[in-house]
Amino acid sequence: MTIGHLPDIPAIGDGSGLEADPRLHPEELQLAFRNKALPLEGLRYDLTPTGLHYTLIHYDIPWVDARAWRLKVGGLVRRPRSFSLEELMRRPQRTLPVTLECAGDGRALLSPRPLSQPWLTGAVGTAEWTGTPLRALLEEVGLAEGVQEVVFTGLDHGVEGGVEQDYQRSLPLAEALHADALLAWAMNGRPLEPQHGFPLRLIVPGWYGMAHVKWLRAIDAIAGTFTGYQQAVAYRYSQRRDEPGEPVTLMRVRALMVPPGFPDFATRLRLVPRGPVELEGRAWSGRARVTGVAVSVDGGQTWAPAELGEPVGPYAWQPWRFRWEALPGTYELCCRATDSAGNVQPLVQHWTARGMGNNAVQRVRVVVRDR
Amino acid sequence: MTIGHLPDIPAIGDGSGLEADPRLHPEELQLAFRNKALPLEGLRYDLTPTGLHYTLIHYDIPWVDARAWRLKVGGLVRRPRSFSLEELMRRPQRTLPVTLECAGDGRALLSPRPLSQPWLTGAVGTAEWTGTPLRALLEEVGLAEGVQEVVFTGLDHGVEGGVEQDYQRSLPLAEALHADALLAWAMNGRPLEPQHGFPLRLIVPGWYGMAHVKWLRAIDAIAGTFTGYQQAVAYRYSQRRDEPGEPVTLMRVRALMVPPGFPDFATRLRLVPRGPVELEGRAWSGRARVTGVAVSVDGGQTWAPAELGEPVGPYAWQPWRFRWEALPGTYELCCRATDSAGNVQPLVQHWTARGMGNNAVQRVRVVVRDR
Numbered sequence: 224m225t226i227g228h229l230p231d232i233p234a235i236g237d238g239s240g241l242e243a244d245p246r247l248h249p250e251e252l253q254l255a256f257r258n259k260a261l262p263l264e265g266l267r268y269d270l271t272p273t274g275l276h277y278t279l280i281h282y283d284i285p286w287v288d289a290r291a292w293r294l295k296v297g298g299l300v301r302r303p304r305s306f307s308l309e310e311l312m313r314r315p316q317r318t319l320p321v322t323l324e325c326a327g328d329g330r331a332l333l334s335p336r337p338l339s340q341p342w343l344t345g346a347v348g349t350a351e352w353t354g355t356p357l358r359a360l361l362e363e364v365g366l367a368e369g370v371q372e373v374v375f376t377g378l379d380h381g382v383e384g385g386v387e388q389d390y391q392r393s394l395p396l397a398e399a400l401h402a403d404a405l406l407a408w409a410m411n412g413r414p415l416e417p418q419h420g421f422p423l424r425l426i427v428p429g430w431y432g433m434a435h436v437k438w439l440r441a442i443d444a445i446a447g448t449f450t451g452y453q454q455a456v457a458y459r460y461s462q463r464r465d466e467p468g469e470p471v472t473l474m475r476v477r478a479l480m481v482p483p484g485f486p487d488f489a490t491r492l493r494l495v496p497r498g499p500v501e502l503e504g505r506a507w508s509g510r511a512r513v514t515g516v517a518v519s520v521d522g523g524q525t526w527a528p529a530e531l532g533e534p535v536g537p538y539a540w541q542p543w544r545f546r547w548e549a550l551p552g553t554y555e556l557c558c559r560a561t562d563s564a565g566n567v568q569p570l571v572q573h574w575t576a577r578g579m580g581n582n583a584v585q586r587v588r589v590v591v592r593d594r
Numbered sequence: 595m596t597i598g599h600l601p602d603i604p605a606i607g608d609g610s611g612l613e614a615d616p617r618l619h620p621e622e623l624q625l626a627f628r629n630k631a632l633p634l635e636g637l638r639y640d641l642t643p644t645g646l647h648y649t650l651i652h653y654d655i656p657w658v659d660a661r662a663w664r665l666k667v668g669g670l671v672r673r674p675r676s677f678s679l680e681e682l683m684r685r686p687q688r689t690l691p692v693t694l695e696c697a698g699d700g701r702a703l704l705s706p707r708p709l710s711q712p713w714l715t716g717a718v719g720t721a722e723w724t725g726t727p728l729r730a731l732l733e734e735v736g737l738a739e740g741v742q743e744v745v746f747t748g749l750d751h752g753v754e755g756g757v758e759q760d761y762q763r764s765l766p767l768a769e770a771l772h773a774d775a776l777l778a779w780a781m782n783g784r785p786l787e788p789q790h791g792f793p794l795r796l797i798v799p800g801w802y803g804m805a806h807v808k809w810l811r812a813i814d815a816i817a818g819t820f821t822g823y824q825q826a827v828a829y830r831y832s833q834r835r836d837e838p839g840e841p842v843t844l845m846r847v848r849a850l851m852v853p854p855g856f857p858d859f860a861t862r863l864r865l866v867p868r869g870p871v872e873l874e875g876r877a878w879s880g881r882a883r884v885t886g887v888a889v890s891v892d893g894g895q896t897w898a899p900a901e902l903g904e905p906v907g908p909y910a911w912q913p914w915r916f917r918w919e920a921l922p923g924t925y926e927l928c929c930r931a932t933d934s935a936g937n938v939q940p941l942v943q944h945w946t947a948r949g950m951g952n953n954a955v956q957r958v959r960v961v962v963r964d965r
Contacts, residue, residue, distance in 0.1 A: 231863075231924060231961045232858050232861065232863055232961075233861055233863070234861075235860055235861065244617065245620050246615065246617035246618055246619060246620070247617055247618040247619075247620070247622070247623055248617060248618075249616050249617070249618070249702075250860060250861050250862070251618070251623075252618055252622075252623070252626060252702060252712060252714065253714060253861075253862050254860070254862075255623060255626040255627055256626055256630070256631045256713075256714055256716070257631075257633050257862075259627070259630045260627045260628075262628050262651065262654070262655060262789070264654045264655050264657070265655065265788070267657055268788075272787045272788055272789075273644070273645050273787070274644050274645035274647070274649075274787045274789060274790070275655075275787065275788065275789055276645070278645075280633065281859050282856055282857055282859065283633070283635045283853075283856065283857060284633060284635050284636065284646075286635070286638055331620075331623060338860065339859075339860065341623060342627075343623065343624060343627055345627070380856045381856045381857045381858065381859055382856070382857070382858040382859065382865060383858070383859040383860070384859075387865075416643045416644070416645045416646065417636070417639075417643055417646065418633070418643075418645060418646055419645070482654075485653055485654065485751045485752045485753070486653055486654060486752050486753070487603050487752065487753040487754070488652050488653065488752055488753065488754040488755075489606055489621060489625070489709065489710065489754070490603065490604055490605075490606065490621050490624075491621070491624050491625075491628075492602075492603055492604070494753060494758075553602060590602045590603075
C-alpha cells in the first residue's frame with residue numbers, strides 16, 4: 224500500500240533527499256539515536272559484545288511472545304508448513320562467527336549527504352550466530368519448479384519512502400541454498416536480544432546487513448524477481464534516486480582502526496603522548512579474503528603495510544597492527560584494505576543517491592604532544 | 595592538568611557552548627553515535643535487555659584485564675587496601691533493580707541548545723544490578739575522623755572542557771553509607787558488558803547516571819568537598835556557564851510513553867489506525883514515589899489520569915496504562931508524572947546552561963487514519 228505524497232507525512236529538508244549543509248536536521252538525530260554504531264575502541268574484541276554490536280532498526284522493535292510465534296514457510300514449495308521456535312531448535316545446528324556491516328555505513332560523510340540513517344563509521348560488528356541451516360529447511364519443504372528467489376518477511380512494520388510495509392528482502396535461489404546461510408536464534412551463545420531479531424533472524428555471511436532479515440515471520444519461495452521497497456528501491460547503487468541502478472549485495476572491502484590515545488569529549492579529537500604507538504584495527508570484505516592493510520600517517524600521501532592477523536572464522540573480520548613512532552605534531556591517520564578479488568578502498572567518497580557502500584578510507588585526526 | 599584554550603582543540607559552533615539553530619553540528623552527531631538512548635518501544639520491558647539500556651560514555655571504553663584489575667580503597671581510612679575482583683565477589687552480595695537516567699536527557703530539545711551529548715528522550719533504562727554493599731566495604735577499611743565525601747575514580751581518561759582527567763565523581767558521606775549503594779559486577783545476571791563498566795561500577799539508586807561511576811579503579815575518602823571537573827563544573831544547574839549553580843543529584847520526576855502505532859522511517863511520525871489504543875509507558879522519580887501519571891491527547895490542553903502499576907522494586911520505574919479511543923485526525927500525545935514529594939513535570943523546557951534535568955513533558959505526534 225503506497226501512502227506517499229500525503230500531506231501529513233512531512234519531508235526532511237527540501238524534499239530532494241539530499242542535503243549539502245554539513246549541519247544535521249533534527250530528524251536525522253532521531254534516527255542516529257535509535258540506531259547505534261560500534262564505538263571504534265570496540266574493534267579490539269574478536270567477537271563484539273552483544274550490547275556493543277551495531278544495530279539498524281527501520282521501524283519499531285516488535286514485541287514477540289516466543290511461545291505463540293511461528294515461522295511460516297510457503298510460496299512455491301511442495302509441503303508448506305510452519306515451525307515453532309522449539310521445533311527449529313531441535314533441528315541440526317551450527318555456530319558461525321560472522322561480520323555484519325550496514326550498507327549505509329559512511330553515509331553522513333558524503334557530500335551532498337543522502338538523507339537517511341546518518342552513519343559516520345562503525346556500523347559494523349562480529350558475533351557468533353547459532354541456528355539451523357536454511358538449505359536443509361528449504362529441502363525439507365521441497366522447492367517447486369521455477370523458483371528463482373526466496374523472500375524473507377519480518378514482523379517489523381512501518382512506512383518508508385511513502386510505502387507501508389513489513390520489512391522484506393529476497394535472496395537469489397543460489398544464495399538461499401548457500402551452505403552457511405542460517406536461521407539464527409542465538410547470538411554470542413544467548414537468545415537474540417530484541418533489537419537483534421528475537422526470536423529468529425536470517426544470517427547470510429558476506430552480505431551487507433539489510434539481507435539478514437530480523438524478527439522473521441515468513442519465508443516464501445517465488446518465481447521471478449521480488450520487487451518490494453527494500454529490494455527494488457532502497458538498497459540500490461545509483462547516481463539518481465529515480466534510477467533503478469544496481470542492487471546492494473556483498474560487503475565491500477574496508478578497514479577501520481581503533482583511534483589511538485585519548486579523546487576530547489566534545490570534538491573527539493585524539494590526543495597522543497609522543498613515543499611508540501601500536502595502531503590496530505580490523506578489516507573485512509564480503510566473501511573475499513583481505514590480502515593487505517596499508518597505513519598512512521600523513522593523510523594518504525604515503526603508505527606502509529600493516530601486519531595482518533588471522534580471523535576467528537572464514538566470515539569474520541581480520542585483525543591488523545602497525546607500529547607508529549609518534550613525534551609531536553598534528554596527523555591524519557588512515558587505513559586502507561585490499562582484498563583477494565583485487566578491490567582496494569577508494570581515497571575519495573563513493574557517492575550514490577542513497578548513500579550505499581561508501582567504503583572510502585577512514586581518517587582520524589590526532590595531536591601528538593611532548594609530555 | 596588544564597589544557598584548555600590550546601589552539602589544537604577546536605570548539606563546536608561559535609565557542610559560546612550554545613546553539614540556537616535546530617540543525618546539529620557534525621560533532622554532535624559523533625557524540626550521538628557513541629552514546630545510545632533506549633528506543634521507546636523498549637519501555638515495554640520491566641527490565642531493559644542489556645543491549646537496549648542507554649549508555650553515556652564520556653571518553654573511551656577502557657580495555658580491562660579482569661585478572662590484573664584491582665580496586666584501591668584509600669584516602670582518609672584506617673586500613674587502606676586493594677581488592678581483586680574475586681575478593682569482591684566473595685563478599686556479601688545483593689541484587690537490586692534500579693532505573694538509571696542521564697542528567698542530560700532532553701538536552702537537544704532545549705532552545706538554545708547547550709552543546710554536549712545531544713539527547714532527545716530515552717537516555718534511561720532499568721536493570722538488575724548485582725554487587726556488594728559499599729557501606730560494609732567502607733566499614734571494613736575504617737573511615738577516619740573528618741571524612742566528608744567519598745571520591746570514585748574510573749579507568750576512563752580524556753579531556754573535557756579543557757581539563758584532562760580520569761572520570762571522577764564524589765558522594766556526600768551519608769550517600770556513600772546508604773544501605774543500597776552497591777559496587778556492582780553483574781547486570782541482568784551476567785558480568786557487566788564493557789560499555790556498562792566492566793569489571794566494576796558504582797550503583798547509587800535514585801541518582802542521575804553521572805554518579806554511577808563505571809570502570810572503577812579507586813575509592814578515596816576525603817575531608818572537604820571534591821572539586822573535580824565532573825563535580826564542580828559539568829553536572830550543575832545554572833543559567834550561565836560561568837556560575838557555579840547547584841549540583842545535579844537525584845533524578846527528577848518523569849514519564850515516557852511507548853509511541854503507539856507504527857512509524858514513518860525517516861521522520862518517526864506515528865501512524866495509528868482508528869479504534870481503541872492502549873497507551874503505555876513508565877514513570878520514575880529519584881527517591882520519591884510516582885503518585886500519578888496524566889495523559890493528554892490534545893498537546894497538553896486537557897488531561898486524564900492513567901492507571902499506575904507496581905514497579906519491580908523500590909528503585910525501579912513504574913508502569914502506566916491509558917486507553918485512548920482514536921478517531922481520525924492529527925494529535926499530540928503527552929504524559930506527565932507527579933511524585934510523592936509534590937513535584938510535577940513542567941510543560942515548558944527546564945533550560946540550564948549545560949542542559950541538565952530537562953524533564954519537560956514528552957510530546958508524540960500521531961496521525962490517526964480510517965482504514
